[in-house]
Amino acid sequence: NAGVTQTPKFQVLKTGQSMTLQCAQDMNHEYMSWYRQDPGMGLRLIHYSVGAGITDQGEVPNGYNVSRSTTEDFPLRLLSAAPSQTSVYFCASSRAPEYGYTFGSGTRLTVV
Amino acid sequence: DQQVKQNSPSLSVQEGRISILNCDYTNSMFDYFLWYKKYPAEGPTFLISISSIKDKNEDGRFTVLNKSAKHLSLHIVPSQPGDSAVYFCAASAVNPGNNRKLIWGLGTSLAVNP
Numbered sequence: 001n002a003g004v005t006q007t008p009k010f011q012v013l014k015t016g017q018s019m020t021l022q023c024a025q026d027m028n029h030e031y032m033s034w035y036r037q038d039p040g041m042g043l044r045l046i047h048y049s050v051g052a053g054i055t056d057q058g059e060v061p062n063g064y065n066v067s068r069s070t071t072e073d074f075p076l077r078l079l080s081a082a083p084s085q086t087s088v089y090f091c092a093s094s095r096a097p098e099y100g101y102t103f104g105s106g107t108r109l110t111v112v
Numbered sequence: 113d114q115q116v117k118q119n120s121p122s123l124s125v126q127e128g129r130i131s132i133l134n135c136d137y138t139n140s141m142f143d144y145f146l147w148y149k150k151y152p153a154e155g156p157t158f159l160i161s162i163s164s165i166k167d168k169n170e171d172g173r174f175t176v177l178n179k180s181a182k183h184l185s186l187h188i189v190p191s192q193p194g195d196s197a198v199y200f201c202a203a204s205a206v207n208p209g210n211n212r213k214l215i216w217g218l219g220t221s222l223a224v225n226p
């Protein structure tokens with residue numbers, strides 16, 4: 001049972017490049033979320049989804065797009081990378097938030 | 113404005129003793145509270161949760177107490193060196209769109225010394 005799988009684990013981008021961070025879960029969870037973690041800032045919610053076809057913005061959505069075409073996948077797109085997007089990104093899924101999220105192992109992104 | 117506050121950035125305890133991590137919140141609409149543990153270079157791991165209508169939940173060495181207004185605490189007894197990690201408090205409420213999302217504190221770094 002893989003849980004939540006994030007790829008890639010590490011990525012370096014040049015300013016202005018675009019890329020997609022992949023997230024897949026095999027637990028049939030309806031809720032999925034993307035967070036970024038920066039030093040001294042805790043975990044900040046970027047976008048979340050409550051089911052296939054339904055997404056909404058979190059606290060820091062600017063510069064990111066998401067889609068949820070299937071229950072399993074929730075990719076995060078960086079449209080035009082900026083150094084301020086250098087961070088560790090976590091994807092998480094849950095059957096319901098009050099029961100706890102299962103997190104992936106993270107993607108460490110550096111934008112130069 | 114932090115709705116979920118963990119006012120102690122770090123805590124150091126001796127192995128075998130009790131660790132108490134605190135969490136304060138400002139939004140009275142929060143109805144579930146969750147604790148997560150995070151090791152470096154790993155994603156957070158769910159530990160334990162509590163409903164706002166309960167005052168205690170236990171799971172092995174971990175107990176969460178919700179007995180004071182807008183305050184809860186995580187107790188680890190006895191503390192073990194493997195408990196050394198960052199602990200996050202998170203709170204959940206139904207938002208105007210009838211969805212739920214978690215609001216996170218900034219974390220407390222616990223060091224358990226042998």
